[in-house]
Amino acid sequence: MGIAAKKIGxxxxxFHQPPVIxxxxxxxxxxxxxxxxGHTFDKVVEDPxxxxxxWEKAEQRMLEExxxxxLQKANLAPQNVDFLLAGDLLNQIIAADFTARVLGIPFLGxxxxxxxxxxxxxxxxxLIDGGFAEYVLLGASSHFSxxxxxxxxxxxxxxxxxMSAQWTVTGAGAMLLARRGAGPVVTHATVGRVVDxxxxxxNDMGAAxxxxxxxxxxxxxxxxxxxxxxxxxFLSGDLGAYGLVLAGKLVEQKGYHIAGHFxxxxxxxxxxxxxxxxxxxxxxxxxxxxxxxxxxxxxxAGRLRRVLGIGTGALFSKCSSLQGETIPGIAHAVAIEAR
Amino acid sequence: MTTHWDSLxxxxxxxxxxxxxxxxxxxxxxxxxxxxxxxVGGLIAVLxxxxxxxxxxxxxxxxxxxxxxxxxLVFLAALFTGLGLYDELARFAGAGAIVPITGFANSMVxxxxxxRTEGLVLGVGARLFTIxxxxxxxxxxxxxxxxxxxxxxxxx
Numbered sequence: 251m252g253i254a255a256k257k258i259g260x261x262x263x264x265f266h267q268p269p270v271i272x273x274x275x276x277x278x279x280x281x282x283x284x285x286x287x288g289h290t291f292d293k294v295v296e297d298p299x300x301x302x303x304x305w306e307k308a309e310q311r312m313l314e315e316x317x318x319x320x321l322q323k324a325n326l327a328p329q330n331v332d333f334l335l336a337g338d339l340l341n342q343i344i345a346a347d348f349t350a351r352v353l354g355i356p357f358l359g360x361x362x363x364x365x366x367x368x369x370x371x372x373x374x375x376x377l378i379d380g381g382f383a384e385y386v387l388l389g390a391s392s393h394f395s396x397x398x399x400x401x402x403x404x405x406x407x408x409x410x411x412x413m414s415a416q417w418t419v420t421g422a423g424a425m426l427l428a429r430r431g432a433g434p435v436v437t438h439a440t441v442g443r444v445v446d447x448x449x450x451x452x453n454d455m456g457a458a459x460x461x462x463x464x465x466x467x468x469x470x471x472x473x474x475x476x477x478x479x480x481x482x483x484f485l486s487g488d489l490g491a492y493g494l495v496l497a498g499k500l501v502e503q504k505g506y507h508i509a510g511h512f513x514x515x516x517x518x519x520x521x522x523x524x525x526x527x528x529x530x531x532x533x534x535x536x537x538x539x540x541x542x543x544x545x546x547x548x549x550x551a552g553r554l555r556r557v558l559g560i561g562t563g564a565l566f567s568k569c570s571s572l573q574g575e576t577i578p579g580i581a582h583a584v585a586i587e588a589r
Numbered sequence: 590m591t592t593h594w595d596s597l598x599x600x601x602x603x604x605x606x607x608x609x610x611x612x613x614x615x616x617x618x619x620x621x622x623x624x625x626x627x628x629v630g631g632l633i634a635v636l637x638x639x640x641x642x643x644x645x646x647x648x649x650x651x652x653x654x655x656x657x658x659x660x661x662l663v664f665l666a667a668l669f670t671g672l673g674l675y676d677e678l679a680r681f682a683g684a685g686a687i688v689p690i691t692g693f694a695n696s697m698v699x700x701x702x703x704x705r706t707e708g709l710v711l712g713v714g715a716r717l718f719t720i721x722x723x724x725x726x727x728x729x730x731x732x733x734x735x736x737x738x739x740x741x742x743x744x745x
Contacts, residue, residue: 303706304706306706399703403699403720404699404700404702404703404704404719404720405676405699405702405703406670406671406673406675406676406695406698406699406702406703407676407679407695407696407699407700407703407720408670408675408676408678408679408680408686408687408692408695408696408699409676409679409680409687410622410679410680410681410682410683410684410687411680412617413615413616413617413618414614414615447602447603447606447607448603448606448607449606449610454610454614457610457613457614461606492613492614492615495613496609496610496613499609499613500609504595526680529615
């Protein structure tokens with residue numbers, strides 16, 4: 251055995267005893283509830299404040315509730331869980347911090363922008379297959395209004411959004427990974443590199459993230475020796491309508507054809523014309539709730555057998571954008587198989 | 590084919606990617622946006638004129654009627670911002686809702702609402718001018734510069 255016995259190729263990890271996704275939970279806001287995936291979520295919260303005093307508190311409450319629901323479904327108490335991995339888009343990831351304060355599970359805070367859920371899945375699978383944990387709870391959240399304030403304008407400010415802009419998903423997803431159990435399994439994870447091809451428009455995050463998504467997809471296929479046909483679906487996190495086209499073209503340029511079974515959580519979650527969401531959904535919750543809701547149900551129903559989920563993130567802040575920095579992207583891929 | 594893109598120098602990759610993005614990126618619906626801005630901006634102006642006529646008919650001088658009209662429009666915009674409707678109007682009408690004085694009122698009330706959770710002083714007080722501030726700064730600066738030019742070059 252080499253030094254990195256579980257690493258194949260340059261960036262991919264293979265799990266000898268694939269960790270099992272024993273339970274998931276997804277909670278969303280009203281707009282997501284009215285979208286085409288509304289029926290796949292555990293709970294639709296009609297009040298964006300969720301009876302709290304601020305949107306930040308509402309987001310934190312959604313994350314906490316999603317975590318509790320995932321635990322309940324697996325009949326576990328927080329004390330049974332070895333690690334909590336979570337993150338969000340707020341400064342200093344306070345939604346995750348305050349959720350960890352309540353749950354009392356040993357906590358590793360994550361920041362991977364909108365790729366946080368998949369960063370968490372990759373790390374959780376490593377912790378379990380590495381023998382460091384029996385159970386890992388992970389999750390991510392975002393909220394339209396907290397993200398607007400963090401990255402853009404006050405919510406009631408009148409602005410016209412460009413067609414490439416995306417709509418931050420309000421919600422939270424949580425997932426419980428275990429060494430043993432029943433459910434779909436995580437077989438591989440490809441940890442992405444930060445890629446920057448010079449996009450600088452914060453209203454076009456799809457263009458900023460597409461190169462990273464393409465890089466990770468190609469890297470995954472080359473590391474594993476798999477071909478696009480080995481997967482029923484390539485599901486990116488929040489590339490949006492135009493980012494998805496860009497990533498597809500970039501992957502094609504490298505000699506792989508995934509068009510036809512390449513889709514995006516941000517495209518699935520809204521009725522774009524009717525709900526005026528332009529290029530699609532975004533935010534940590536976008537990939538989190540679609541993965542924990544829709545994807546898990548498709549796998550359970552046998553409509554999908556093997557999926558490569560690709561969490562995508564745009565790594566920037568309002569400050570870096572104003573200072574003229576370009577926007578690098580990140581993408582982490584996780585291979586999930588129905589069992 | 591596999592090495593095609595990767596073997597290119599970074600700057601060329603960026604240039605090629607920029608071209609690809611420009612092909613894919615959606616064009617803004619300019620005609621629709623201009624039409625909506627013209628219609629809504631025009632209607633706000635008509636509303637202003639009606640209000641001014643009302644004040645003139647009630648006996649105010651032209652100068653006073655102008656000030657009262659501005660105050661009324663600002664009040665209405667603040668009210669509709671508070672009701673959560675003005676941002677919907679601006680999303681539809683763009684500049685038509687942002688350029689008139691009502692847009693200025695919106696840009697003051699929106700942060701006031703947004704930051705009230707952070708307290709009255711450091712929330713509302715400190716953030717009230719986050720959007721309107723630049724307008725004021727450069728508006729006042731322009732007035733000052735114009736006055737200076739007038740003073741030195743045009744004053745009889």
